[in-house]
Amino acid sequence: MSARLPVACLLLSGCAGAQSALDPGGDQAQALFSLFALMMWVCGVVYVVVVAALGWALWRAWRQRGADARGDGDATHRTDGRLRRLLPVAAGAILIGLTVLITGSFLADRALFATRAAPALEVRVTGHQWWWRIRYRDPASGGWTETANELHLPQGRTVRLVLESADVIHSFWVPGVAGKLDMIPGRTNRLDVTARRAGWYRGQCAEFCGLQHAHMALAVKVEPSDAFRTWLAAQAAPAGRAAGRGGAVFATVCAACHAVRGTAAGGRAGPDLTHVAGRRTLAAGTLTMTRGNLQGWIAQPQAIKPGTSMPAVPLTPADADAVAGYLAGLR
Ligand code: HEC
Ligand SMILES: [Cu+2]
Incomplete structure (x- = not known):
């Protein structure tokens, strides 16, 4: 094995974690990560080519100065002809690069907002300064179960998040599960999420919403469907404690x-x-x-x-x- 793998691991070890868009744990986060990777590669190649062209131009200028000093200046005329022939190639490469990026972002967008499976569950999340009201709709009875600040999602099921705000603009963002979507007063936004990997994730309000914006985090737990059902039934039950x-x-x-x-x-x-x-x-x-x-x-x-x-x-x-x-x- 080459030495590149350990080095890459070292560089990328900061990318994992409960609140990382580079460690996707669901379909929508995966679509965004793939788009990110595509853009990294395309832009990375463009960067290398541009820097190489710049280096070549500098080297040419340096050589030209040498040629001028010796008094034989035609070398440049020959390379200028070659450069002109290269121009259509460069234009074609740019066109292809941009087309790849546009297609990739179009497909990622479709993956986010066109879920094929009908959502198994509807959850309303309302942003408040500075906390999250969360209500689960019981698919059987149509009743609502309310909780706050901790979102549970059944693994492998598509959940429709209905996002609203009670006061100012907030933004729902759980990078490990899905991209972000604003919560706008007087509007209802919908975000379908399909979480795949069980575990804890962390979300964070992503739109500055006042002094305590940084203290508006959201704990997210993805768990197997059975565990989720048990949890939801327990949440729906009234407080079981003598006051x-x-x-x-x-x-x-x-x-x-x-x-x-x-x-x-x-x-x-x-x-x-x-x-x-x-x-x-x-x-x-x-x-x-x-x-x-x-x-x-x-x-x-x-x-x-x-x-x-x-x-x-x-x-x-x-x-x-x-x-x-x-x-x-x-x-
Ligand atoms: C004027 C309304 C008001 C009163 C009165 C009030 N609270 Fe609160 N409470 C809030 C709000 C709003 C929040 C959310 C604050 C935040 O996270 O920014 C909150 C948050 C909490 C939380 C954290 C809940 C969570 O999900 O993390 C607890 C616990 C709590 N209050 C307990 C109490 C207790 C106990 C009392 C009585 C001694 C009380 N509150 C009185 C409005 C109130
Ligand atoms: Cu907020």
Whole structure:
């Protein structure tokens, strides 16, 4: 084996990862990656040819100066004739190169927006400053199951993502699964995705949407269909936990903005918290999900994510502890 492979591996090792467009885990990401590779190759060849031509021209000029100094200047006239004959070849190469690029991008675009299989599932994703509201449509009953900040996708199935915004322009982008598409207030955009490789991916709002734009990440889990169905059924179920003191505090100061299905809390201004502790991250990827981080977030949301629409609610230490304990049990 040549020495080129290890070198290439070393150079490309930065390209893998949960948020990389160069490590495709689904059909749409694959189509975009293929287009990227095609453009890299075509433009790479053009670059090499142009640099070689430049080198040749410099070398010629240098040789010409030498010839002039010796007093025999016809060499250039001969090469000028050859250059003129080369011109149609260069024009043809440019035409072919551009045609290849245009065809490639046309085909990639078709692959993204013309899914043959009817989508198995519809998921509505709504961008908010600065979090994601996610609703799954139950194919059987037509009912909706709401969650937030963590998108689950069944492996090998085509899912139609219906993208909307509640406030400003956001952009849905999970590079490992699909290309990006804007979420525009008053408009509905559709993105079909077919994830192939199971595992965790990371998405990120890709349109500057205010102060905490960088803290608007999306955890994405691609899992086998059976596991996905089990997960969705669990999400659809109401909170299975007796409320106790934490629940009572929640009902008085948090329920205006947050819903916990199965209780009286039905607020819609913030994320649905019915199964919040089952999520991997907190506040759209800002913190990992632990009881300590839950408590910290509740105590000081404005310190952790300045400008967020969640206010710091004054609570006694005992009440804060009880609410955090209550939420940590909502799995
Ligand atoms: C005025 C409305 C409002 C009130 C009151 C409110 N929240 Fe929030 N909450 C929000 C919003 C909006 C977010 C999303 C913030 C973000 O990620 O930028 C949020 C996020 C959260 C999250 C993170 C959810 C996730 O999916 O990661 C938790 C947990 C939470 N709130 C708990 C509480 C608790 C507990 C209380 C009561 C002590 C409370 N909130 C009071 C609006 C509110
Ligand atoms: Cu955004």
